[in-house]
Amino acid sequence: MSNPKAVTHDHLVDVIDLKKVFETRSGMLTRAFSRDRQPVRAVDGITFHIDAGEGLGLIGESGCGKTTTAMLLLRLIDPTAGQILFDGLDLTSMNTRELRPVRRRIQMVFQDPYESLNPGKTVSSLIGEPLVVHRLTSGRRDRESRIAEIMEQIGLVPTEEYLKRFPHQLSGGQRQRAAIARALVLEPVFLIADEPTSMLDVSVRAGILNLLQGLRDEMHLASLFITHDLALARYMCERIAVLYNGKIVETGEREELLTNPIHPYTRALIAVASSLSDFWARKQEMITELDTDWIQLPEGCCRFHPRCPHEHGDCENREPDLVEVGPKHWVACHRT
Amino acid sequence: MSTSRLREILKTFRRNPLGVVGVSILCAFLFVTVFADVISPYDPYERVGKPFEKPSTTHLLGTNDIGQDLLSEMIHGARISLGLGFVAATIAMTIGTVVGVVAGYAGGIVDTILMRMVDIVLVIPFLPLMILLAALLGPSFWNLVLVLSVIIWARPARVIRAQVLSLKERGHVVAARSTGGTVAHILFHHVIPAVLPLSLAQLILATRTTILIEASLSFLGLGDPISKSWGTILYYAQARSAFLTGAWLWWILPPGLLISAAVLGFAFTGYALEETVNPRLRGRR
Amino acid sequence: MTEIGALLKLRDVSTSFFIDQGEVKAVSDVSLAVRRGEMIGLVGESGCGKTTLGLSIMKLIDAPGRIIGGEIWLNGVDLMQKTEKEMRRIRWKDVALIPQSAMNALNPVFKIGQQIVESIRAHERVTTKAAWSRTKELLDMVGIKAERVRDYPHEFSGGMKQRVSIAMALACSPELLLSDESTTGLDVMTEAQVLGLINELQSSLRMAVILISHDLPLVLDISDSLAIIYAGKLVELAEAKGFAARPVHPYSQGLIHSIPRIHGEQETCESIPGSPPDLIHPPEGCKFHPRCAFAEPVCGEDEPELLEQADGRLAACHFAERFGGRGDVQS
Numbered sequence: 001m002s003n004p005k006a007v008t009h010d011h012l013v014d015v016i017d018l019k020k021v022f023e024t025r026s027g028m029l030t031r032a033f034s035r036d037r038q039p040v041r042a043v044d045g046i047t048f049h050i051d052a053g054e055g056l057g058l059i060g061e062s063g064c065g066k067t068t069t070a071m072l073l074l075r076l077i078d079p080t081a082g083q084i085l086f087d088g089l090d091l092t093s094m095n096t097r098e099l100r101p102v103r104r105r106i107q108m109v110f111q112d113p114y115e116s117l118n119p120g121k122t123v124s125s126l127i128g129e130p131l132v133v134h135r136l137t138s139g140r141r142d143r144e145s146r147i148a149e150i151m152e153q154i155g156l157v158p159t160e161e162y163l164k165r166f167p168h169q170l171s172g173g174q175r176q177r178a179a180i181a182r183a184l185v186l187e188p189v190f191l192i193a194d195e196p197t198s199m200l201d202v203s204v205r206a207g208i209l210n211l212l213q214g215l216r217d218e219m220h221l222a223s224l225f226i227t228h229d230l231a232l233a234r235y236m237c238e239r240i241a242v243l244y245n246g247k248i249v250e251t252g253e254r255e256e257l258l259t260n261p262i263h264p265y266t267r268a269l270i271a272v273a274s275s276l277s278d279f280w281a282r283k284q285e286m287i288t289e290l291d292t293d294w295i296q297l298p299e300g301c302c303r304f305h306p307r308c309p310h311e312h313g314d315c316e317n318r319e320p321d322l323v324e325v326g327p328k329h330w331v332a333c334h335r336t
Numbered sequence: 337m338s339t340s341r342l343r344e345i346l347k348t349f350r351r352n353p354l355g356v357v358g359v360s361i362l363c364a365f366l367f368v369t370v371f372a373d374v375i376s377p378y379d380p381y382e383r384v385g386k387p388f389e390k391p392s393t394t395h396l397l398g399t400n401d402i403g404q405d406l407l408s409e410m411i412h413g414a415r416i417s418l419g420l421g422f423v424a425a426t427i428a429m430t431i432g433t434v435v436g437v438v439a440g441y442a443g444g445i446v447d448t449i450l451m452r453m454v455d456i457v458l459v460i461p462f463l464p465l466m467i468l469l470a471a472l473l474g475p476s477f478w479n480l481v482l483v484l485s486v487i488i489w490a491r492p493a494r495v496i497r498a499q500v501l502s503l504k505e506r507g508h509v510v511a512a513r514s515t516g517g518t519v520a521h522i523l524f525h526h527v528i529p530a531v532l533p534l535s536l537a538q539l540i541l542a543t544r545t546t547i548l549i550e551a552s553l554s555f556l557g558l559g560d561p562i563s564k565s566w567g568t569i570l571y572y573a574q575a576r577s578a579f580l581t582g583a584w585l586w587w588i589l590p591p592g593l594l595i596s597a598a599v600l601g602f603a604f605t606g607y608a609l610e611e612t613v614n615p616r617l618r619g620r621r
Numbered sequence: 622m623t624e625i626g627a628l629l630k631l632r633d634v635s636t637s638f639f640i641d642q643g644e645v646k647a648v649s650d651v652s653l654a655v656r657r658g659e660m661i662g663l664v665g666e667s668g669c670g671k672t673t674l675g676l677s678i679m680k681l682i683d684a685p686g687r688i689i690g691g692e693i694w695l696n697g698v699d700l701m702q703k704t705e706k707e708m709r710r711i712r713w714k715d716v717a718l719i720p721q722s723a724m725n726a727l728n729p730v731f732k733i734g735q736q737i738v739e740s741i742r743a744h745e746r747v748t749t750k751a752a753w754s755r756t757k758e759l760l761d762m763v764g765i766k767a768e769r770v771r772d773y774p775h776e777f778s779g780g781m782k783q784r785v786s787i788a789m790a791l792a793c794s795p796e797l798l799l800s801d802e803s804t805t806g807l808d809v810m811t812e813a814q815v816l817g818l819i820n821e822l823q824s825s826l827r828m829a830v831i832l833i834s835h836d837l838p839l840v841l842d843i844s845d846s847l848a849i850i851y852a853g854k855l856v857e858l859a860e861a862k863g864f865a866a867r868p869v870h871p872y873s874q875g876l877i878h879s880i881p882r883i884h885g886e887q888e889t890c891e892s893i894p895g896s897p898p899d900l901i902h903p904p905e906g907c908k909f910h911p912r913c914a915f916a917e918p919v920c921g922e923d924e925p926e927l928l929e930q931a932d933g934r935l936a937a938c939h940f941a942e943r944f945g946g947r948g949d950v951q952s
Contacts (some may be wrong), residue, residue: 129512204896208880230883
């Protein structure tokens with residue numbers, strides 16, 4: 001495969017042909033009587049890399065495998081195949097014990113701050129928890145000063161007012177700030193953010209985005225920003241990768257990708273986000289079937305072909321590989 | 337568990353009239369149990385009157401076949417009945433919680449094995465088994481405790497496992513795993529504190545069951561004949577044909593009512609508590 | 622924006638919820654007019670009262686909530702004077718709602734055709750046969766093949782279920798359609814399709830549509846006019862076209878500045894400081910003043926009225942002219 005996996009070790013994160021297949025667990029009876037017992041190929045051979053300090057936006061619709069990818073990177077679930085190299089270490093071959101020191105350096109901010117914070121713990125114990133887990137501070141006083149420091153950094157000030165509060169006593173934006181503090185108190189080098197603003201009110205979203213941007217610069221963080229919103233990805237990331245049905249279909253630098261999209265799916269996504277009325281007018285040439293369930297297609301065909309407006313014989317027989325079409329711009333489409 | 341959550345639970349609990357009744361009954365029993373020596377007019381093991389005496393001002397509930405004061409017997413019986421039930425339920429709940437948490441969190445083969453064990457315990461007809469066990473081990477306080485806990489732990493284990501299964505997928509537990517927390521850390525900081533209120537509710541419901549079973553076993557003569565629980569009192573009453581004479585009114589009815597009251601108290605409290613800690617049940621009223 | 626010939630006219634509608642802690646003033650004194658064939662976007666943050674306003678229009682407020690004042694004129698009839706029994710005839714027939722998470726509103730144990738037929742027959746005296754053929758037409762209109770009328774809801778994807786609920790909402794050809802975040806949670810492509818469908822039907826049937834949403838760019842993109850609601854009050858009512866370039870009310874400005882753009886110059890987004898007010902004890906004066914960067918003492922004392930500005934839009938701000946509202950009179 002001529003993928004952008006020309007593995008050089010200046011990448012901080014290298015994901016190579018990563019796959020995750022969920023076997024639908026079923027009993028004997030279901031197995032005997034049910035028609036659809038196909039395994040779900042949630043992530044089906046994706047390859048990408050992130051440099052130190054770089055932000056990559058992973059774009060896709062729900063069910064395309066975005067969140068599964070994040071879970072795989074954190075090894076919260078085990079991959080079916082493929083490799084995850086982090087700073088030269090192969091995470092896929094490590095056991096839980098070996099992973100612990102690595103986990104300190106990879107942190108995640110989850111989508112729903114109402115869910116991701118234990119409702120029974122105070123802000124100070126929530127932020128202090130990672131420090132305790134990794135035994136990073138010597139004694140209580142040290143820990144408290146570290147907690148106060150990070151709270152100031154993420155803008156939960158005055159700190160003494162928030163230290164003893166419980167999550168339900170915080171607004172959505174404040175909760176997400178606490179969740180970010182939890183992630184960053186370990187001083188990671190790689191941050192995964194899974195739709196960190198989608199549960200928040202519009203008026204506080206920008207604050208969280210700017211905070212994340214500022215912290216990235218300050219801490220020289222590499223980040224994977226998962227979202228369904230192209231405008232957000234543009235705001236947050238230098239590069240964008242478009243995920244469709246478990247496959248990366250196009251990746252490139254943000255302005256290049258947004259102004260010069262090549263894959264029909266990327267083009268449709270951008271058209272929808274730019275102007276719906278224009279999209280409706282040109283719908284026929286963008287995408288045929290707008291609304292599909294995630295069809296489990298047989299292996300060895302282009303994932304997008306049932307919705308693709310262009311006819312091409314090969315799309316049903318051969319899966320397109322990512323091909324370099326410009327500097328850092330890769331597309332997986334037979335028509336390129 | 338945090339104080340704020342505790343306060344919230346208390347608040348919801350107080351709004352539940354059934355729970356308030358249950359707790360009141362339990363408090364009354366607790367009082368009697370603790371101050372049994374002070375309240376009871378006589379030593380229940382002393383012969384203080386003539387045999388088969390009818391109720392009078394000196395012996396409010398009369399005397400038994402060997403002239404011991406029945407009221408004092410019943411007051412002291414509360415200690416044995418409730419104490420034994422509670423100890424057995426506590427042991428059972430500890431087993432149940434551990435099994436539930438381990439099965440739920442570990443999943444896979446561990447889960448399968450533990451749950452098959454639970455199934456086996458649940459399908460065994462428990463009365464014959466207990467009679468067998470009690471007969472084999474011989475009647476004593478601790479043997480009864482052992483027999484009861486062996487039978488009781490399975491149902492709570494199921495309930496707790498279900499809770500842990502859903503808890504495992506909850507955002508904050510996943511988040512804690514992502515920060516690199518060890519299994520022990522996650523269990524002790526995130527899983528167990530969250531299932532404890534449920535365990536407590538289950539404990540109270542289990543106590544209800546153990547009290548009832550203890551009474552049945554003792555009534556059948558499989559309890560400890562030396563220590564006088566309510567069930568034992570009934571056993572002696574039956575053996576001395578109290579059912580056939582007018583004595584049932586003061587010898588059989590009172591312990592029967594006491595057992596019913598205790599069972600109701602525990603049931604009301606347990607259900608109210610379960611409803612309070614399990615929001616899914618709360619809406620159903 | 623004129624009230625003459627408007628299909629729906631709201632005058633000073635207020636709705637409150639009476640809970641243990643006090644009165645939650647979810648909607649206060651909202652006046653609004655919607656013409657036939659117009660699509661108006663009702664935009665605000667969660668908890669601002671936009672859903673309550675939508676439900677108030679249909680008089681679907683349940684205890685502990687109550688519409689405490691105002692008039693709701695639909696087609697020259699004041700709905701406030703109607704009994705619940707009369708309202709039941711008006712709902713679906715004259716005004717229909719596609720609720721939030723409409724896809725869960727379908728009953729899983731009935732075939733979708735049956736559900737639509739029943740809602741038609743509940744409102745109109747038609748034969749079962751006529752209702753079935755109408756159902757097939759409706760499904761065809763929303764792009765679902767007629768042979769699928771005998772399928773159960775679980776056999777459809779999320780977007781298709783959403784289209785079924787639109788078909789159901791349209792079953793009695795309502796004159797006014799309320800869509801309450803009906804596409805939130807759908808994939809962008811599906812959302813585009815569902816909204817496209819609503820838009821198409823709106824122009825072909827000359828329906829009035831109220832699009833309740835938190836997604837300002839989306840509403841700006843597809844609706845004719847726009848009502849911005851904050852803490853239960855309308856703060857700005859304007860044409861959607863060109864709004865992004867010139868929002869008048871500071872809250873509208875804040876919303877516009879908080880959204881990243883997909884094309885053109887990338888500006889730094891700003892969030893609005895603070896959080897929405899407690900609706901039991903709302904701030905005195907302008908409800909937005911504690912979060913407003915331009916607030917002056919008067920804002921904490923007098924509540925600004927929703928006044929017409931030079932370019933025809935309405936804004937409720939003491940200093941509207943400063944932000945290009947009335948000041949335009951001179952230029």
